[in-house]
Amino acid sequence: MNEFSWMVPLLVVLPLVGAGINLAAVGRTRVQRLASMSVLTAVLIISVVLLFAADQRGPQVVHVGGWAPTDGIVLIVDRLSALMVIVSTVVTMAVLRYSIGQGRSSFDNESDGHAPLPVFHPTILVLSAGVSTTFISGDLFHMYVGFEMLLAASFVLLTLGGTEARVRAGVTYVFVSLLSSMLFLLAIAMIYAATGTVNLAILATRLETIPHDTSVVLHVLLILGFCVKAAVFPMSGWLPDSYPTAPAPVTAVFAGLLTKVGIYALIRTQTLLFPDGTLNTLLMWAALLTMIVGILGAVTQDDIKRMLSFTLVSHIGYLLFGISVGSSAGVSAAIFYVLHHITIQTTLFLVTGLVERVGGTTASSHLGGLARISPLLGILFFVPAMNLAGIPPFSGFLGKVGLMQAGVEQGTWLSMTLVVGSVVTSLLTLYAVARIWGRAFWGSPPQVEEGMTYTPARSGSGRAMGAGVVMPTMALVAFGLGLTLVAGPLFEITDRASLDLVLREPYLLAVLGEWRQ
Amino acid sequence: MTPNLTLILVAATMLGTGVYLLLARSIVRALVGFLLMSNGINVLYLVASGPAGEVPILGEGDGGAISDPIPQALVLTAIVITLALTAFVLSLAHRAWQLGRDDLLEDDEESARIHRRAEENDMASDSEDDADLIAAEFAEEDDG
Numbered sequence: 060m061n062e063f064s065w066m067v068p069l070l071v072v073l074p075l076v077g078a079g080i081n082l083a084a085v086g087r088t089r090v091q092r093l094a095s096m097s098v099l100t101a102v103l104i105i106s107v108v109l110l111f112a113a114d115q116r117g118p119q120v121v122h123v124g125g126w127a128p129t130d131g132i133v134l135i136v137d138r139l140s141a142l143m144v145i146v147s148t149v150v151t152m153a154v155l156r157y158s159i160g161q162g163r164s165s166f167d168n169e170s171d172g173h174a175p176l177p178v179f180h181p182t183i184l185v186l187s188a189g190v191s192t193t194f195i196s197g198d199l200f201h202m203y204v205g206f207e208m209l210l211a212a213s214f215v216l217l218t219l220g221g222t223e224a225r226v227r228a229g230v231t232y233v234f235v236s237l238l239s240s241m242l243f244l245l246a247i248a249m250i251y252a253a254t255g256t257v258n259l260a261i262l263a264t265r266l267e268t269i270p271h272d273t274s275v276v277l278h279v280l281l282i283l284g285f286c287v288k289a290a291v292f293p294m295s296g297w298l299p300d301s302y303p304t305a306p307a308p309v310t311a312v313f314a315g316l317l318t319k320v321g322i323y324a325l326i327r328t329q330t331l332l333f334p335d336g337t338l339n340t341l342l343m344w345a346a347l348l349t350m351i352v353g354i355l356g357a358v359t360q361d362d363i364k365r366m367l368s369f370t371l372v373s374h375i376g377y378l379l380f381g382i383s384v385g386s387s388a389g390v391s392a393a394i395f396y397v398l399h400h401i402t403i404q405t406t407l408f409l410v411t412g413l414v415e416r417v418g419g420t421t422a423s424s425h426l427g428g429l430a431r432i433s434p435l436l437g438i439l440f441f442v443p444a445m446n447l448a449g450i451p452p453f454s455g456f457l458g459k460v461g462l463m464q465a466g467v468e469q470g471t472w473l474s475m476t477l478v479v480g481s482v483v484t485s486l487l488t489l490y491a492v493a494r495i496w497g498r499a500f501w502g503s504p505p506q507v508e509e510g511m512t513y514t515p516a517r518s519g520s521g522r523a524m525g526a527g528v529v530m531p532t533m534a535l536v537a538f539g540l541g542l543t544l545v546a547g548p549l550f551e552i553t554d555r556a557s558l559d560l561v562l563r564e565p566y567l568l569a570v571l572g573e574w575r576q
Numbered sequence: 577m578t579p580n581l582t583l584i585l586v587a588a589t590m591l592g593t594g595v596y597l598l599l600a601r602s603i604v605r606a607l608v609g610f611l612l613m614s615n616g617i618n619v620l621y622l623v624a625s626g627p628a629g630e631v632p633i634l635g636e637g638d639g640g641a642i643s644d645p646i647p648q649a650l651v652l653t654a655i656v657i658t659l660a661l662t663a664f665v666l667s668l669a670h671r672a673w674q675l676g677r678d679d680l681l682e683d684d685e686e687s688a689r690i691h692r693r694a695e696e697n698d699m700a701s702d703s704e705d706d707a708d709l710i711a712a713e714f715a716e717e718d719d720g
Contacts, residue, residue, distance in 0.1 A: 130646075200650050207657045214664055223675045229668060230681050234606055237661065238598065241613050244654060245591075248617055251647060252579075252624035300684050359690055 063112040064119040066105045067134045070144055070195055073098050073105075074188035078181040085177065092159055095180050099155065099187070103148045110141035114552060118559075118569040120197070127574050128258045133197035135570060138556035139394060140194045143323055146398045147194075149538060150315040150405040151187050153531045155180070157409055158308040160527020178215060183312065186212035193320050197570055199247050199257040202324065206243065206288070210236050213317060216309045217301065224304045232301035239287035239294075246280035253277060260570035263331050263563060278333045282325060282342075289321030291379055292349040295372045299356065302371075303364035303421075307412025310364060314371050315405035319397055322378045329382050330390060330560040342383035343473050350376030350484040357491040363411050363421045366495055370447060370488055371404055377462055377484075380477050384465045391557035392461030395550055399446075399454040399542055406443040406535040413439065413532060414499065426499035435529070437500050442536055444496065446543075448489035454542040459485060461550070583623045590616030603669040603679040607662065614658045621647045621654075 077098030084090040112119050118137040122128065136144075158179060189209030196202045214236075218229035251257055253273055254265040266274050283294075290298040298318070302310050329336075353373025360366040378400070381393025411421055413436055418426045430437035446453035459481060466478040542549065559565045590612045597609025625647035630637030632645040672679045 200653070204653060204657070207661075211660060211664065214661075214668075218668065218671075221671045221675075226668060226672050226675060227682055227684075230603055230672065233665060233668065234598065234610070237610050237665075241610070241617060244614070244617050245620065247650070248620040248624050248647075251621070251650070257646075257650070300687065303686075359694070361690070362686060365686060 062116070063109060064121050064136075066109055067119055067121045067136050067195060068123070069105055070102055070109075070136075070191040071188050073102055074184040074191065078184040078188070081181040081184065088177075091177070091180050095155055095184060096152070098184065099148055099152045102187070102191070103145065103152065106141055106144040106148060109136045110138065110145060110552075112136075113138050113141050114555065117565055120569045120572075128197075128261060128570055129256065129574070132201045133258060133260070133570050134195050135197040135566070136195050137559065137566060137569075138552055139323070139326065139560065142394065142398060142552070142556065143194045143319070144191055146401050147190050147316050147319075148187070150401055150535065151183065151312060153535045153538075154308045154312045154315075154405065154409070155183060156531035156534075157311075157412070157528050158183075160525060160529075160531060161308070179219070182212045182215045185209075186216065186312070186316070190316050190320055194323060197259050199250065199259060199262070203240070203243055203247060206240060206320070209317070209320065210240065213313060217305050217313070219306060219309065228301040228304040231297055235287065235297040235301075239284050242280065242284035242287065246277060246284055249280060250277050258570070259327065259331055260567050263567060266332055274333070275337055278328075278338060281328055281332075282338065285321045285324045285328065286345070287321075289318050289325060289379075290349075290372050290375055291345050292352050292372070292376070295349065295353065295375070298372055299365055299368040302368045303362060307408060307415060311405045311408035311412070314367070314408050315401045318371065318375055319401055322375065322382075322393075322397055325379070325382055326390065326393065326560070329385070330557075331563060331566060334561070334563060336385045339383045339385050340473065342379055343477055346376045346379035346383055347477055347480045348376075349373065349379060350480055354484045354487040354491065358487060358494065360491075361422055361424050363414060363423055363495055363499065364408070366423075366491055367404070367407050367411065370491060373484055373488065374400055374404075374447075377459065377481060380481060381462050381465060384462075384469050384474060386465055386469060387554070387557045387561045388468060389462070389465035389557075390560055391550070391553045392458060392465050394553040394556060395454075395461055395546075396458035398549070398553075399458045399539070402535065402539045402542060403443050403447050403455065406532065406539055407440070407447065409532045409535060410436070410440045410443065413528060416528070418499070423495050423498040427502040428500070428504040430500040432504060439529075439532055439536055440500065441496070443539055444492040446539055448492055449485045450489070452543060454539065454546055457543065457546050457550075579623050580627070583619055587616045587619040587623065590619065601681045603665070603672055603681065607665045607669065610665070611658070611662065614654065618651050618654060621651045 077094050080094040081091045084094070109119055113136055118135050121134040123132045123134060126132075186209050189205050189207075189212060192205030192208060193202055194205075196205055214229065214233050217232055218225050247257060250262065253269055254262060256262055256265060266277070287294040302313055305313065329342075350373050353369055353371075353376060357366050357369035357373060360369060374396075378393050378397055381389045381391075381396060383389075414426070414429065415421050417433055417436060418429060420426065446455045449455040449459045463478045463481060466474040466481075594609045594611075594613030594616060597612065598606050600606050600609065625644040629641040629643040632642040669679045
């Protein structure tokens with residue numbers, strides 16, 4: 060037990076308790092809001108403390124129930140986990156504040172005001188607990204349980220209100236997610252049969268002793284499941300199909316968190332369990348195709364939400380690029396990029412929610428002149444969009460430079476191709492967001508015609524953009540800019556984090572300790 | 577450890593049929609596929625736990641080899657999760673039936689529209705063309 064390790068389980072327990080309070084206090088909006096926000100604030104503070112503890116004194120470990128790692132579940136927070144929890148909590152808080160700003164009834168109205176329970180708050184807290192479980196788990200099966208928690212919550216959120224479009228999108232999403240969970244579960248069964256354990260640290264030592272062919276089979280099964288979750292090409296088709304139909308805050312939190320959980324699992328697997336890099340070439344090809352195919356999808360889209368969903372897929376390629384390079388520098392840049400990407404993608408989806416409130420739609424062919432109608436909205440979209448495209452000096456640019464440096468350092472023709480591919484993708488991202496900018500924000504506002512199903516805003520948009528929704532969005536934009544300001548110290552932390560990941564020794568020592576064989 | 581061949585064949589059959597059903601457009605069929613797959617995997621956990629032995633409680637057996645309790649615990653968790661997800665998917669299928677009297681999954685309209693434009697090689701990125709087109713569609717609907 061370390062000094063701060065008692066805090067580790069709180070990352071999961073607090074959101075779950077918060078969800079319970081939310082359900083108990085049905086109809087008492089103020090209590091619910093207070094509970095949700097204070098729980099998330101507490102989680103944020105705890106995760107910041109844990110980041111410092113993990114950075115200064117090594118990984119914080121809890122052997123749940125005092126069981127030995129061979130029998131029980133281990134929770135562990137190292138620098139990577141702490142960073143992921145911090146950023147995911149920040150975006151969840153912003154999204155929750157945004158939805159509070161929309162008004163309590165905004166989701167209940169969708170089912171004619173007859174929603175039996177205001178489920179949004181408790182569900183998003185369960186989602187947060189599931190995400191944290193995955194990040195702090197030191198046990199493969201426990202990780203699976205975390206996945207299922209966040210998936211079950213995401214199913215509810217995606218089909219909120221149960222309209223026809225959402226049910227259609229929900230079915231696709233639900234079955235793809237179930238399939239990926241099945242693959243993960245299958246992989247765990249195989250791994251247990253081959254090694255007799257599901258603890259990550261023990262697996263790391265035992266996988267080296269089993270025949271190489273067997274371990275490759277296990278490896279493929281495991282990362283296949285994670286790649287479906289992370290929307291890596293060619294398993295990415297479900298994402299742009301299902302995300303855009305959900306309400307703006309839901310899409311925002313999905314875009315920020317769900318695929319990144321898959322990426323986190325990939326980072327762990329690649330560094331801790333299979334450090335020999337057998338499949339790195341394959342992953343590099345997958346990264347290249349994810350980037351290119353994703354961004355080619357984005358440039359043809361008319362709907363802003365769909366365009367953003369395609370850029371989301373495309374930029375997963377960057378993360379995979381960093382992981383597949385396999386060096387400490389590559390993993391470090393991937394961690395930095397994942398933090399940047401969670402923030403930016405969530406921000407952009409929230410801003411799209413604002414666009415929908417002001418313009419009445421997210422189809423860019425029906426929008427126009429938004430920058431004149433609301434200059435503030437223009438700025439809120441422009442800054443994160445440029446950040447996404449990787450224009451210096453934003454954090455997107457810094458992350459991409461880090462990835463490219465790692466690629467050039469490796470120096471193989473494939474990694475050089477990836478560097479070229481990532482530059483092309485970056486330019487195409489710029490093209491895609493500039494195209495949306497030109498269509499939706501410049502030009503003149505569309506005329507109101509007979510037969511239109513929406514009312515384009517003309518002036519006085521302050522009515523649509525209340526402070527309750529603008530402030531959280533502004534805060535996230537500022538947080539994204541803050542990532543640029545603290546990029547130096549942040550890169551130092553991710554460097555140390557990735558060095559520990561590549562060395563593996565600190566993790567093994569922290570978990571196994573006295574139980575070391 | 578010698579794996580139990582019968583169990584492996586059972587699991588393989590269940591997984592195979594499960595994958596086939598999962599590819600169906602009907603939600604209920606796909607759900608049955610998911611159930612078959614997850615139960616197939618649960619059977620695989622039995623293979624992973626090795627041959628059955630004595631009760632895995634200290635002091636209860638006759639000193640022989642005990643069963644491995646961990647896969648049993650894992651399977652139990654997996655079954656509970658499957659149950660919850662089944663309930664959710666069933667309610668989703670019910671909702672789809674309520675809305676459309678059908679549980680068949682339809683294509684994504686926006687994706688189909690962009691695909692159609694690509695087929696026709698329609699390069700017009702002009703916003704007005706699109707708006708006109710859609711306004712015309714609305715007008716048609718109104719007439720009909």
